[in-house]
Amino acid sequence: MARIAELEGEGRALTIRPSASTPPVSRLTTDGATLAAAFEAGRKAAHAALSG
Secondary structure, three states, X not given: OHHHHHHHHOOOOOXXXXXXXXXXXXXXXXXXXXXXXXXXXXXXXXXXXXXX
């Protein structure tokens, strides 16, 4: 994580994370509604980060 923070500080990397209120999803999550909500939260975060 330190290296990613360093690259972000240099303007060489961009990380996009959904809000803290996003439902937690693990690699074993199979609930479709939870997965859809998490996906939508990530999509909104990406649009917000890339729209300027």
